Amino acid sequence: MARMKFLCDADRCIECNACVTACKNEHEVPWGINRRRVVTLNDGKPGERSVSMACMHCTDAPCAAVCPVNCFYTTADAVVLHSKDICIGCGYCFYACPFGAPQYPRVGNFGSRGKMDKCTYCSGGPEPDLSVAEYEKYGSNRLAEGKLPLCAEMCSTKALLAGDGEMIAEIYKQRVIKRGYGSGAWGWKTAYRETVAI
């Protein structure tokens, strides 16, 4: 089985936010929730770079560890998913997540957030693959259809890469060697405790 990862090549990202829009549309993500976002670093200064960030599907995921109801699970493809039936919306996973991935619909007073929502790596949830219930809770399941996450698939500059960790690391490595520079695999050290060695 593959070990699925995301890699954003910041030297290619043009901050078009198409990945954000594609994600919202594909999964019909509710208003106010962003499973993916683009953060611009050194904005307006020399060396400005933009990084598209969502759930990194960490190794030893902090969200899963701190969850008081153990609603997270890791698939055979190393994708970190969760069950909205068990989630209580306590918000602990947001405190633990290094990447700010968990999102909560506002449903009531006093921080009573709704069920957590986050990037599923386009692979749904615990419900049967491609079922209506799965779509309503987690959005579409492209992995079950043999496709990769839409954000990376439709990235116009191919800055955002999704797929098996070793394969996308190899693609990135080739790019860096060919063009002679690269600002690195953002978040990899924190998420996977390793980075792309070039």
Added chain:
Amino acid sequence: MRRAVTLLSTLVVATTLLAAPAAFEPAQAQNPITQDGQNPMGAKPTADSVNEEFLFKNADKITGRISIPDRKAANLIQPQGREYQSFREHYLPWIGAAFILGMIGALGAFFLWRGRILTEHSQESGRKILRFNTFERFTHWMTAVCFIILSLSGLNYIFGKRLLMPLIGPEAFGALAQWAKYSHVYLAWPFMFGVVMMFVVWIKDNIPNRLDWAWIKAGGGFIGNKHPHAARFNAGQKGVFWMVAGFGVAMSLTGLMMLFPFALLDINGMQVMQVIHSLIGITFIAGILAHIYIGTLGMKGAYDAMGSGKVDLAWARAHHDLWVEQEQAKTASGPQLTGRHPAAAE
């Protein structure tokens, strides 16, 4: 004249614009893309590009600009999440278990050693004196009921998945935890109100004074059978009062930060609030366990103070002699003294 100036300036501008590209062309031709990754401008883009290592040297998290209204989304990477994870999963359960089981163990050992503290029979046995009025008891029990539910639902955040979930299964536990969360969030309000009320009602009798020092030196009557002098509250009770006031305020402030997440704090602030809230919460629970023990099982006659509100006069004389004198001086046959046979009187 004016027309001539306008014409001249237009001509100058036009000439400059036309000449500009020509001026840059030779420079560009001299700087083609070279094999070592040099770009046409002659600078290596990597040289001035930000990278993770550099940003982490200057700050503990990487933050940028975001085009959505969610301010906290501007954080790109906050590795402190891993530290929070480590505290919550590796330290907190052990600290919690040590404090709470340690306190239960200590109380058990104390009970085996000292047994139930009884009051010696005296002439005044059987007569009652009002210790806490209805309002005081209402305030106490409102806060106490909230505290117990808050404790259990709070401990559920730490121990639920370890102890309860394997027993009742994930679905039932999820539903239970959801209700526990609601109760934790909503009962926080009457609890905070209760702490404030108790503080206002009892502060006047809880100012530490010289008597407390003597009480502590005498071992508070726990060791041996001698009872040191005490006014309405002895040093131990004052300790409980100030613990509830101090911890209550600390729990309220950190709790309020979580009731309104990210209203005042950033992600690291939220993590610190969580850590403080959990550590004080556990200490608070251990402290209140001792309070519950001595108020019920540990001492005969103590529960009546918060139960019916009226305590045995012999008990009151033994534990709070100065307070009894004060009350009796106010009104020797007043309302706080009931008949010798309360059962017949009521």
